[in-house]
Amino acid sequence: MSKQLLSQIPAINKILLLDEVKSLIQEYSEVAVKSAIKNYIDEIKQEILNEELHEVPSLEKIVEEVTQIVKSEDKNSLRRVINATGTIFTHKLRA
Helix, strand or coil: HHHHHHHCCCHHHHHCCCHHHHHHHHHHHHHHHHHHHHHHHHHHHHHHHCCCCCCCCCCCHHHHHHHHHHHHHHHHHHCCCCCCCCCCCCCCCCC
């Protein structure tokens, strides 16, 4: 049964072609979105193999989860800032 469920998981390329995902790529980055999709698909596969999941999530559910992953990872990432203090910092943030 797990092989049948695994075969029902949509391909990453199919997910990338969805309009919601395309807009997510424009807002964030293709690398971040692809990574989130791959991680979530891997999570689904592992849950199926561990018999914790008995149904493949819908495309809508996958897009919803990927969106949440991308947004949460973006909040935790580094951001570009303008140092208007007059102090020059190196890449190690030492003056």
